[in-house]
Amino acid sequence: MQATVLPKGLCQEMEKIIRRFVWGGTQENRNISLVNWETMRKPLSDGGMGFKDLSVQNNAFLMKVGFEILTQPNKLWVRVIKEKYGWREKVPLSITRSRCSRLWKGLDTVWVEVRNSILWNVRNGEHTNFWYDTWVDMEGPLVARCTMPYMPLPTPVARMVTGFGDWDWRQLEPILPDEILAKLEAIQPPRAWFGEDVPSYRWEENKVFSVRSAYQMLVGSQHAMANEKWRVVWGLKSPQ
Incomplete structure (x- = not known):
């Protein structure tokens, strides 16, 4: 079995x-x-x-x-x-x-x-899809919360960060609800030197x-x- x-x-x-x-x-x-x-x-x-x-x-x-x-x-x-x-x-x-x-x-x-x-532990953000993977704890794929009138293109999490290493709020605020933006604010933005993204299991607390x-x-x-x-x-x- x-x-x-x-x-x-x-x-x-x-x-x-x-x-x-x-x-x-x-x-x-x-x-x-x-x-x-x-x-x-x-x-x-x-x-x-x-x-x-x-x-x-x-x-x-x-x-x-x-x-x-x-x-x-x-x-x-x-x-x-x-x-x-x-x-x-x-x-x-x-x-x-x-x-x-x-x-x-x-x-x-x-x-x-x-x-x-899979729940992705985002590190450099290169392997995790911002819209179609599950990486924000207690949320499914963010595409379900997107307010755009069309389906967004698959985009790595790393592309949603500014050149200064912060979340690109100018890009995110018009297309995501406030409760999701608040969750993103509590998440460390990806960094190139953090290493590769790591998959974990979403149905257990640990x-x-x-x-x-x-x-x-x-x-x-x-x-x-x-x-x-x-x-x-x-x-x-x-x-x-």
Whole structure:
């Protein structure tokens, strides 16, 4: 599951075995399922039992491989696989290849999610796209907040700085709302000597990838709040 895409049919078959086990059934004798399986998949804090959607879990594992390639470029296996598939850009828009290994096919399956989960740590500003990458914390791509009547051209963050090293407010103030300008004011403008921009993971406070938060993001619950009543229920000192 951590290195190849499993067929959905195989994941469904494994989940059938898990369901039979949970409700005390066998392959020959099925017991009644007392709770809907979608409910059982919910986390404990939301009234479920925390069982995983195995196909989604598979994708979360593959995203981990993708982030290791992005954030640990000096590892031997990363250097080998980049050379094998001609990886030249910092973060390619697409990694699709007509002939490739199972691992690479798996990465291609989740590459859109990997790209959408990147938060750029801007240093020299050369590799981060001002409009179409995510680099302002808690904001998505700034193109969604642009007030221009047309789509802006892809522009490195470094091009939005004056020759004196400050944000180019004359260029930015007419095309971005005040709350975004306030966030930019709190960010250090890029400097050529700061080194290359570094990709990090946007769904964790410490900006380090975790399979847990990747799974939650893929099922659409990364912002779900724990339900207080279920915390009380699970905390009761009573027979299970």
